[in-house]
Amino acid sequence: MTNDLAEFSGFTKCFLIVGSNTSENHPIVAMHVFRALEKGAKLIVIDPRKTEMANKADIFLQVPPGYNIPVMNSLIHVIINENLYDREFVAKSTKGFEYLKESVQEYSPEAVSKMTGIDADLIVKAARMYAENKPSAILYAMGLTQFSHGTGNVWTTSNLAAITGNLGVKGGGVNPLRGQNNVQGACMVGALPANLASGKSVTDEAARKECNDLWCCEVPSKPGIALTVIPENIENGNIKFLWVFGENPVMSDPDSGHFVHAIEHLEFMVSQDIFLTETGLKSDIVLPAAAFAEKEGTFVNTSRRVQLVNKAVDAPGDAKADWEIIAMVAARLGAEGFDYRDARNIWDEIRIINRAQFGGMDIRRLKDMNGINAPCPNHQHPGTPVLHEGGRFTTPDGKALLIPVIFTEDNNGKGNLEEQWRKKLNLDKDYPVMAGSINEKVSDKFPFIMTTGRYVYQYHTGTMTRKCRSLETGADMFGPAVVEIGFASAKKLGIMTGDYVKVYNDRGEIAVKARVMNRIKDNYIFGSFHYWEANVNELTNPSGLDPVCKIPELKVSAVNVVKITEAEYLKIQGKKREQFQSDHGTHNINRENIMPVTDKNNSLEKGA
Amino acid sequence: MSFVVDEKLNSFVICDPNKCMACYTCMSACYQSAKERGKVAKPRLVVIHTESGSMPNQCRHCEDAPCARVCPTGAIKFGENKIELHEELCIGCKMCVMACPFGCVLPESEPMPSVNYMFEEPNDKFIGIATGGKCTAVKCDLCEGRAAGPACVEACPNKALNLVTAGRIENSSIDVKSKNAVLDILSTIKAKNASQKKDPDKGV
Numbered sequence: 001m002t003n004d005l006a007e008f009s010g011f012t013k014c015f016l017i018v019g020s021n022t023s024e025n026h027p028i029v030a031m032h033v034f035r036a037l038e039k040g041a042k043l044i045v046i047d048p049r050k051t052e053m054a055n056k057a058d059i060f061l062q063v064p065p066g067y068n069i070p071v072m073n074s075l076i077h078v079i080i081n082e083n084l085y086d087r088e089f090v091a092k093s094t095k096g097f098e099y100l101k102e103s104v105q106e107y108s109p110e111a112v113s114k115m116t117g118i119d120a121d122l123i124v125k126a127a128r129m130y131a132e133n134k135p136s137a138i139l140y141a142m143g144l145t146q147f148s149h150g151t152g153n154v155w156t157t158s159n160l161a162a163i164t165g166n167l168g169v170k171g172g173g174v175n176p177l178r179g180q181n182n183v184q185g186a187c188m189v190g191a192l193p194a195n196l197a198s199g200k201s202v203t204d205e206a207a208r209k210e211c212n213d214l215w216c217c218e219v220p221s222k223p224g225i226a227l228t229v230i231p232e233n234i235e236n237g238n239i240k241f242l243w244v245f246g247e248n249p250v251m252s253d254p255d256s257g258h259f260v261h262a263i264e265h266l267e268f269m270v271s272q273d274i275f276l277t278e279t280g281l282k283s284d285i286v287l288p289a290a291a292f293a294e295k296e297g298t299f300v301n302t303s304r305r306v307q308l309v310n311k312a313v314d315a316p317g318d319a320k321a322d323w324e325i326i327a328m329v330a331a332r333l334g335a336e337g338f339d340y341r342d343a344r345n346i347w348d349e350i351r352i353i354n355r356a357q358f359g360g361m362d363i364r365r366l367k368d369m370n371g372i373n374a375p376c377p378n379h380q381h382p383g384t385p386v387l388h389e390g391g392r393f394t395t396p397d398g399k400a401l402l403i404p405v406i407f408t409e410d411n412n413g414k415g416n417l418e419e420q421w422r423k424k425l426n427l428d429k430d431y432p433v434m435a436g437s438i439n440e441k442v443s444d445k446f447p448f449i450m451t452t453g454r455y456v457y458q459y460h461t462g463t464m465t466r467k468c469r470s471l472e473t474g475a476d477m478f479g480p481a482v483v484e485i486g487f488a489s490a491k492k493l494g495i496m497t498g499d500y501v502k503v504y505n506d507r508g509e510i511a512v513k514a515r516v517m518n519r520i521k522d523n524y525i526f527g528s529f530h531y532w533e534a535n536v537n538e539l540t541n542p543s544g545l546d547p548v549c550k551i552p553e554l555k556v557s558a559v560n561v562v563k564i565t566e567a568e569y570l571k572i573q574g575k576k577r578e579q580f581q582s583d584h585g586t587h588n589i590n591r592e593n594i595m596p597v598t599d600k601n602n603s604l605e606k607g608a
Numbered sequence: 609m610s611f612v613v614d615e616k617l618n619s620f621v622i623c624d625p626n627k628c629m630a631c632y633t634c635m636s637a638c639y640q641s642a643k644e645r646g647k648v649a650k651p652r653l654v655v656i657h658t659e660s661g662s663m664p665n666q667c668r669h670c671e672d673a674p675c676a677r678v679c680p681t682g683a684i685k686f687g688e689n690k691i692e693l694h695e696e697l698c699i700g701c702k703m704c705v706m707a708c709p710f711g712c713v714l715p716e717s718e719p720m721p722s723v724n725y726m727f728e729e730p731n732d733k734f735i736g737i738a739t740g741g742k743c744t745a746v747k748c749d750l751c752e753g754r755a756a757g758p759a760c761v762e763a764c765p766n767k768a769l770n771l772v773t774a775g776r777i778e779n780s781s782i783d784v785k786s787k788n789a790v791l792d793i794l795s796t797i798k799a800k801n802a803s804q805k806k807d808p809d810k811g812v
Contacts, residue, residue, distance in 0.1 A: 023629035030629050031766060052630045055661045456632050470639045473649065473718065518659055 002173035003137065004303040004373060004385035009035035011171025014042040014129060014136035018068060018157065019143020019555075023052040024456035026177045029139070029302075042133050044126045046071055047143060048451055049484075049526055050519045059126045062521060065451040066438040066556045067116045068144055069407040071123065072156035073107035078127035079163060080104065085131070086165030093391030094162050096402035099425045103404035117521075131164050135172035142179070143453070146554040148544035149436025152405040162400045168388040178302035179460075181292070185300030188357055188374065189350055193224035198354045214353060215337055226550035228254070228542065231262035245272035245289065245322060250279040250580065251461040251535050254542035254552040257508045260579070272325060277463050278532055278580045287325050290315035297321070297343040298366070300374065303385070306361055307371040404433050411437040411544075439544030439553050442523070446505050446558035448489070450525050450539060458530035466530070481534035482515040484526040485561070490516040493563060500569040503527065505559045508538035511572035525561060532580035533573060611782050617774040618669035619689050619750060621653075621758050627768035630655050630662035637763035641751050648695055650716040652748040653760060664760070664769070667691065667712040667748035675704035675713050675747070683745065684713075689773070693749050700743040712748065717741030 008015070009032040023030040030053070037043060037056065045057040046068065054060040063071050079085050080101055090097050109120035130136050138161055144153045157174050158167075166172035178184050190197040200207035202223055211219045225233050231253070233239045242263065253259040263269055263282060271283035280286045292299075294315035300306050315321075320328075323346055330338035340346050344363055351358045360376040372383035393400045404425060408417050414435040421433055442449055457476045459465045466472060483503060485495060495501060497516045502509055503525070512527065512534040520526050527536035537554075544553040564572075635651040643649040653666035673691045676684045683697035684704055704713045720741060750771070751758045761769045770776075 023631060027629065027631045027633075027765065030631075034627070034629065034766060050659065052657075052662050055659075056626075456630070457636070469649075470636045470643070473639070517657065519657070 001175040001177075001303050002167060002387040003171065003175060004305065005029050005032055005175070006303070007171045007385070008032040008137060009039075011135060012036050012041055012137045013171070014044070014133035016044045016046070016126075016130050016136060016138045016160075017053055017057075018046045018072075018138065018140040019145075019153075020139055020141035020177055021047070021049070021051045021053065021143075021453060022139065022141075022177065025141065025179075025454050027456070029177055033139075042129050044129060048520060048524060049453070059122055059129060061118050061122055061126060063116055063118060064521065065449060065524065066147060066553075067407075068147075068153045069149065069156055069405055069436050070107055070112045070115050071118065072153070072160060073104045073405065073407070074109050074112040074123050075127040075130065076100065076156070076160055076163065077104040077107045078109060078124050079131045079160075082128070084128065085163040089165035089167075089391060090163055093167075093393070093398075094400045094402050095397070096404075096431070097163070099404050099427065099431075100159055100163070100402040102425055103406055103421065107407075130160070134164070134166065135169045136164070136166055137172055137175055138166075139175045139177055141177045143555065145176070146551055147436070147556070148439050148546055148553045149405075149407075149434060150546045150551045151548040152434035152436040155403045155432075155434065156405050158400070159402050159405070162402060165391075167393075167400065168386060168391050170386055173386070176302070181301065182299045184302055184304060185298065185306070188300060188304075189354065193226050197350070199357060211353065214349075217337075226545075228545055228550050228552050231259050231542070234262040234265050237265075240267045241269070242266050243270045243272070244279055244283070245287075248273075248277040248279045248461040248463055250277070250282060251529060251532060251537060254537055254540040254554055255507050256535060256537045258542060272322065273463065274319070275463050275467060278461070281581065281583045288315075288317060288319040289325065290319045290321045294319065295321035295343070297323075298347060304374045304387075305371045306358065306366060306374060308363065308366045401432070403431075406433075406435045408435055408437045411439055411441075434547075438556050440541050440556055440558045442558050446560045448523055448525050448559050448561055450483075450503065450527060450536065450557050450559045451520075451555045452527055452529060452536045452540065455528050455530065458528070460530065461535075462530045462532075481510070481512045481528065481531040483512050483561075484515050484517055484520055486520050486522045486524065487516060487518050488522040489525070489561075490514065493561060495561075495563055500564050500566060502562050502564045502568070502572065503534075503536075503539065503559050504562075505539050505557065507540075509572065510534040510536065510538055510576075511564060511569045525559070533576055535576075535580075611778070611786070613774045613778040613782065615774050616689065617777065618671060618691065619771060619773045620669040621666055621748065621750065621761060621769055621771050622668075623663040624768045624770065625661045625663040627766045628661075628663040629766055629768075630657065631765065633763050633765055634664050634760035634769060637759040638748075641754055641759035642746075645751070645753050647749075648716055648744050648746050649718045650714070650746050652714070652746055653712075654714075665710065665712060666760075667708075668710055669748075669750070674707035674709065675745075678703040678707045684747075690750050690752070691747075692752070693745065693747055695744050695746070698744045700745070702743075702745070704745050704747075708747075714746045715743050716746040717743045 015033055022033060043057045044059045045054045046061045046063050047054055048063055048065045050062065061071060109123040112118065112123060113120040138157045140157060147153060161167050161172065161174045188199055190199055194202055196202055196207055196211050196219065198207055198210060202208065202221055208219050208221060230239060249259055250256055269283045270285045270287060271277065271280040272287040272289050273280055274289050274291045276286060292309060293312040296311050297309050298306050299309055323340065323343065327338040327340055347363065351361065356377050357374045358376065360378045360381045361372050366372060373385045376383045392398050395401060404421060406417060406421060408414055414437050417435040418433055427433060457471050483501065495514045495516065497514060499514050500511060501514045502511050529535050529537045539557050539559055540554045541557045542552050545551065632655050634653055635655060638651040638653055639649055642652065653664040655662060655664045669691045676686055676691055680701060681697045681699055683694045685692050702715050705715050718741060756762055758771055761771050
């Protein structure tokens, strides 16, 4: 996030929420939004589903899944053509405005209305509302990013914020709502395939040298393998050993059936988690990790705020903090430099390697100030809740890049289109431009588009929440897995709420209960991936990856829906139990040769 | 002088749909409270999604409660400031479920701790057949026996849920609103009189 979420309730005058079911998935952020609404702030929601935020919105644009680029471009089109943009900010702090202006010309509200079925008047109203009520904040989540053009979608949001001068001001900005407590922190310390611990790229020679000097070893100069292409790389033999921690890819990866098949080719697989997950069941070894309240350290929240975590209870049994497990394995492998005493030691090393972000955050300051927003380079620095203040950006010339993003219905032609636009706009070779499209379209065989999401009462693959009785038998009243179907589609199929349906495509099939409600448009259905009983990720499309960040198109997959009987439903459930709740699929290895990691006689144990 | 509400009026919990963000925290809190008080461990309020908004729905503790009228065993009875439910007396006849005009009495059973449902057929909680479970009427009892009052009100993060008591009806619903209504009428009449004085030509 470019801003701190606590600013929303105090400063923001207009919210543009794109692809985020904020009240269900980020209730704390939603609380701040609601407080602002009580003070008279405006709310615009762009979403395929009429969520609770949409119910409370002043303007709701019900966009079909995958059509965010045309709608965002159309908002920019209206703002530029009606002269609602911030001329001063555009002239002083941005470059590429003429490219942007040219690229959005074909996205008039009327044209986009034809493409998406959204009322053209509503688009014009939304654009005016966003531009006239400053500061306005853009909030987005997975509904914007999980597309084969996810990066392009994000660029459109930064274009919109930049031309209206909403960057670098309190209560404005572009705000991705993070899904986990520390995903921001993990990215900042380089838990990405192409990044170093200092947050810089591995191809950056100077940055690599810093790491080499600190650790006295050679850091690889080639980017690693992105998460989403791991199954292919296992099958190619590029990956022989997989160590999964804090994740459950058997359920969360697109086309999870493919992933389950791929891991059978591995030589060895380790899973490290606080509970025995579906992935853990298929692993050769499961390493028990400590939960958040059982260890010390820091979490960096979505506002880049580094927050100290204190140990409240002892970890049960052999469970250890993740860093302890890694340090023990490293020591066993003979690696040097992993002899940390505690989490503080590691934090101090992070502060040395990433001085620009964390340099001024010693533990005492974090405690005294109750958390500090990164970047905070030195001890006098108060932290940076608002990024890019005064319109200064991190690009070499300090100006924000306005990037042309275009949309095409023709998936194969998008490379050509990028070239055409490059020529048309006379762009430099390294000036970014993106053409987006949707990978999978409806066909006669699969006439429904399925989009995916989360429900409030379960968290991701349910590793933690499905252990909680008050959720399992209490708040989660719909039981494992439902799909939402619109009235007209349900009528066509003869389905009522509570009926069993089979949702399938070439990649797999799931059996679920139907929930008929008009939250989603006709010919679209909505499902969640919380439940192994019916995991929509068996159906999602793994092939359409974003060219920049390799995110798959999880939000759009073509499926078919048929009504089934209870007997058929139970039969499919049986299959799922075999698939997810058994250790079937684990390759047989000679386990006697492997020593347990928590060997009490081990000298390393004593050392660590 | 103002209207005085009978102190014996039943209390109830109601949600302000403008504040509710359908986060289901109330349902979780309800489950927890029921479990702690030794009742059937099921939520007594259900968050309902509609096209124009969402909010939890629960017992209104009607003064002439149809559920209490139809109950053949006295499991549901008129109590002090609430409609009481004595689950141990319930025979599971479901008459109250049919009589409730709000759909707030639910026939529920909880899984038995002695049964391992992994090995029972059909072993899916989805199907709704729980071996050993006994169906009981379940409805909001305002967390009777809980010192801090209704758990849902306490848990609601956005203060959308409120406990409405006789005193509260008197103070915030009747007194304030009736005074405002009268003031409204008086001010319109005053404004009208003033405008008539200004242009006497117009006539009445």
